[in-house]
Amino acid sequence: MIATLSILVILVITTLLFTNFYPSFGGKISKEQELVFQKSKQYKNGKFRNTKEVPKDLGISGTLSLAYKFFTTKVSNGRPKEDLKPQHIKPKNITHYTGEARMIWFGHSSFLVQIDGKNILLDPMFGPVAAPHPLLGANRFNKEFPITIEQLPQIDAVIFSHDHYDHLDYETILKIKDKTDRFYTPLGIESHLEAWGVPTSKITEMDWWQEIQFGTLKLVCTPAQHFSGRNLTNGQSTLWSSWVITSPTENIFFSGDSGYAEHFKAIGEKYGPFDLALLECGQYNEMWSDIHMMPEETAQAGVDVKAKKIMPIHWAGFKLALHEWTDPIKRVKAKATELNITTISPQIGQEIIVKDTMNNYTDWWKNL
Structure with a gap:
């Protein structure tokens, strides 16, 4: 009994020390920040909320049950048979690019966007795992990666788009912070970046629906239906x-992570049509829909935002759900064909x- 209790105490202390002091967990929200958050319509009773009352609070037992199912369920074809090989880019073709607006995908939800003379990274996550x-x-x-x-x-x-590990990575920030001029984030993420050495001046x-001019570009922080932590x-x-x-000549939408909801139509009405919509499609399950x-909702979201074409993202990077790794692309393409969206x-x-x-x-994922 004494030995068992000692082990439990050690585990609890170790967990507390790990979660409170290991740097990848990020920073803590200050009282001053909380006062700023209170001006947001999304902030209620000390937490940010979706427009709908989601996600549902599973409680400790529900969370443990879901975690058990995730870690014990075997998924056929849950990962590619071999590592995905990217197309490589010569650094000089990135540094000296002056052509029309283009993007380079790094897998999952990470992109390099080269637009109107600017180099922009979307949710850069170059770490090996989506975990602390x-x-x-x-x-x-x-x-x-296509380029280091x-x-x-x-x-x-x-x-x-938000602070989850598959989108905001500690080691990646350490590597890019000194070569990055500006960081644009939803409310609160400054606490993590500041803890990792990014000057607040950068x-x-x-908040949702806020706009800012960045040179010749307009950046708009728009709604999503998700969560954080x-x-x-x-x-x-x-x-x-x-x-x-x-x-002045292109219009891009980046969904971040989101469940399907009315905000897509609202964004399409206010800011569409879009030349390209990067839409979340992967790591889904009916239990957390x-x-x-x-995938079928992803295609519909493309219609809602008035996209001329869509690109499914949030797949081909990590196994964070219980579906086959190619299920997202197969299903979204089938539904998009039905809805007549490219x-x-x-x-x-x-x-x-x-x-x-x-x-x-090409259908490059086939047979992998």
């Missing part, structure tokens, strides 16, 4: 969002011209 420590998660599907962080040119801006936090005690302490990026879209499916590292009307991407 390498031992706490499975490796990503691609060990290699060190080879990236000066970054004009980084845009984050950070701009925004990096440990057991700070759930919903920071806001989540989607984003609109508008240049209020915070992650099913879907593009580039390989990791393949050039994506924002206004290109050609759809010559």
